Amino acid sequence: MVDIIIAEPGSRLGYSKGLLVVRRDGETRYAVGINEVDSLLISTRGVSVSGTLIWHLASHGIPVYIVSSSGEPLAVVSPVDANKTADNMIAQAMWRIDPGKRVTAAKWFITAKIKARIWLLRRLASSRNRQDLRDEAYRLEHYMDRVRHSQDLREVLEEEARAGRLYWRLLAGLIPGDLGFSGRHPRGPDPVNRSLDYMYSILRSICHYSLIIAGFNPYIGFMHMEKSGRPSLTLDFMEPYRWAVEHAMLKLLSSRFRPEAYEGRLTVESRRMLYKALMGAMEAVVPGHKRSLRSSIRMDAWMLASALRREGEYLPTIPLTR
Numbered sequence: 001m002v003d004i005i006i007a008e009p010g011s012r013l014g015y016s017k018g019l020l021v022v023r024r025d026g027e028t029r030y031a032v033g034i035n036e037v038d039s040l041l042i043s044t045r046g047v048s049v050s051g052t053l054i055w056h057l058a059s060h061g062i063p064v065y066i067v068s069s070s071g072e073p074l075a076v077v078s079p080v081d082a083n084k085t086a087d088n089m090i091a092q093a094m095w096r097i098d099p100g101k102r103v104t105a106a107k108w109f110i111t112a113k114i115k116a117r118i119w120l121l122r123r124l125a126s127s128r129n130r131q132d133l134r135d136e137a138y139r140l141e142h143y144m145d146r147v148r149h150s151q152d153l154r155e156v157l158e159e160e161a162r163a164g165r166l167y168w169r170l171l172a173g174l175i176p177g178d179l180g181f182s183g184r185h186p187r188g189p190d191p192v193n194r195s196l197d198y199m200y201s202i203l204r205s206i207c208h209y210s211l212i213i214a215g216f217n218p219y220i221g222f223m224h225m226e227k228s229g230r231p232s233l234t235l236d237f238m239e240p241y242r243w244a245v246e247h248a249m250l251k252l253l254s255s256r257f258r259p260e261a262y263e264g265r266l267t268v269e270s271r272r273m274l275y276k277a278l279m280g281a282m283e284a285v286v287p288g289h290k291r292s293l294r295s296s297i298r299m300d301a302w303m304l305a306s307a308l309r310r311e312g313e314y315l316p317t318i319p320l321t322r
Contacts, residue, residue: 002032003039003282005275007268009046015053034060038294041065041202043271065205073201076209088215091308092233096220101311103153105222105236108307108314110160112240114144116318117167119287120243123319124174124250136170153223171246175253191259192249194266199245199278200238204231206282207238207297214301237304240316244293248277288320 004020006013012023020037022030034056042049042064049064054077057064064077095101118137125133143163150156168184175181181192188194208231211218221232223239252273259270266274282294289296296317307314 002036003041003275003279004030004032004037005041005043005272006047007043007271007275009044011044011046012048012050013040013053014050015056020053020057034062037062039063039065039206041067041205041275043067043198043275044268063205063209065202065209067198067201067205072197073205073208076205076212078209078212086215087309088305089217089220091305092216092220095308096222099152102222103150103156105308105314106153106156107147107150108316109223109236109239110147110156111144112316112318113242114140114147114160114163116240116243117163117246118144119319119321120247121167121170122321123247128174133170136166139166157223171250174250176258179253179258189264191261191266191270192253194261195249195259195270195274196245198266198271199248199274200242202275202278203241203245204234204238206294207241207301208234210298210301211237213298214305216301216305237301240318241293241297243319244281245278248274248281252277286317286319289317291317293317 004022006022008024010024011029014021014023015034016031018033018035019031020034020040021028037057037060039062040057043066054064058077061078065073066075066077067073095105118140121133121137121140125131125137140163143159143166146159147156147163150159164184172181172183175192179192180190182190184196185193186197208218211234216233218231218234219226221234221236224230224232224235226232257273259274260267261270283292285291286293286296291299300316304314306312
């Protein structure tokens with residue numbers, strides 16, 4: 001299976017004899033069997049997509065993600081009624097209006113997020129012979145324990161924020177100084193923050209689609225507040241997988257890749273490299289498990305549905321140290 005990214009203006013996408021065909025400047029640049037396509041991502045303006053191709057993608061259950069060149073998710077085109085049962089949405093609503101259950105759900109996502117980042121710090125400590133990173137990882141465990149024992153949502157979010165500040169301070173020390181990265185700032189002007197925004201937007205689209213397939217309403221969350229147009233549950237659900245974006249970004253930078261932006265937007269080549277790196281992370285087996293991250297995200301959406309319906313425990317898939 002392949003993921004296709006379209007990042008060059010002037011591209012024309014069509015369908016011919018079972019193939020998804022990409023043309024530009026009057027020439028065929030790429031063609032692949034529709035049955036081999038896992039997803040299609042469009043991250044630029046000036047792209048035309050035929051109605052016939054949209055019909056075939058939808059009939060094969062293939063999602064189309066539309067992301068702005070600055071990394072903002074705009075839309076997901078997916079088959080309607082992917083899951084026709086109302087049970088999951090009813091359970092989701094019941095957990096949302098119950099303060100205790102809402103806190104429990106928030107802890108699921110935040111605890112897993114911090115635990116995954118602890119794993120990443122320890123991996124970086126080992127690969128870079130940095131004992132200080134390993135020591136700081138123990139401090140993150142302190143914040144994770146405080147999250148587990150928090151009694152209300154405000155406490156959970158405060159401890160998450162403290163853990164995040166420590167984590168990004170450590171990662172900033174691993175990123176080349178010439179890139180101007182001083183810490184995580186969404187929509188920050190430096191190329192690293194722009195790259196993180198871009199990759200997070202793709203991860204968000206994948207999570208969003210997985211929740212829809214599992215029968216959720218992505219706009220009713222537990223941790224992120226509801227706001228018009230904000231997919232609160234998607235933002236909750238993606239928290240445990242952010243480590244994959246951060247790991248992919250560090251690996252790219254260690255290979256001497258330097259993201260570039262022009263007039264406030266990442267260049268086409270930078271977007272192509274970032275997408276390729278993230279898709280590689282998506283197809284890689286999650287350490288300590290037997291499934292790829294992409295498969296795990298899809299499976300986790302169904303596991304979350306089961307946990308809400310049966311009032312059980314939800315454990316997102318995160319890296320494990322054997």
